[in-house]
Amino acid sequence: MTTYTPNPELDLVLERTVDVAPQLVWKAWTTPELLKQWFAPKPWTTTACEIDLQPGGRFDTTMRSPEGDEYPSSGCILVVEEGSRLVFTSGLGPGFRPVIVEGGFPFTAVISMEPDGSGTKYTATAIHADASAKKSHEDMGFIDGWGMALDQLVEVAKSL
Template structure:
């Protein structure tokens, strides 16, 4: 298992919850593009497309659509894949670990941890930022509310599988 640096409260945002679905279903929801488009953006936003090449250096690309129909593409790179337990991707790199310019917002790295917890899953999503101002921007965009709503939607989707 890969060791990750501890969370830095000055730079990182964390959503940690236990959900009542099996870890393998949470993993499937995070790694299957056809499922990601069903839950990834908090309503009334939506995800119009998703491409994943599930390997280090592979792409993690999504397009979020606003309620007004405006598209917001995000291109990223997968850093770590630990089957069933950990997915790490970043918007700071493109596929093949190529550095990229991030337009609009700020680059961040997402660390998704999935662990068995009784009959459910202990879910931890950490957004790692380069500086305090990026963390503050992400927080003000509604990180806690948005990522929590998306997790609720993920649970709803996998319960219907």
């Protein structure tokens, strides 16, 4: 397992210990029907999700705003470490094919989960190419939005 050390100039990090087991966090992240229940911070929703859980596989979602506007996002899975780490990027499409990111910025997400007592130490890192992309993501509400989504993930995981 390789580790990633965040660069504070370029990356955003959400780290929290949650009171659900790592295998339930993993299941919520890797099962499309479960991911659709928590991935977008309310009142937004996730209307579609396709995951091909292997390096080079698809990680696609569509979010819907409260006004009904849809925002599809296509990405590529880079790393799958069963039950502990998922890495995907919006800078590549399935099969590691480079893509043009229209109206946004590419980023890579590193989702890590490790046992912490009866819960999980959860770390979500968003890696950006430059400081302006980091600032754009931060200004979009990364910490609040990803934090709300994590709360929703915990709620879903507790129901499993």
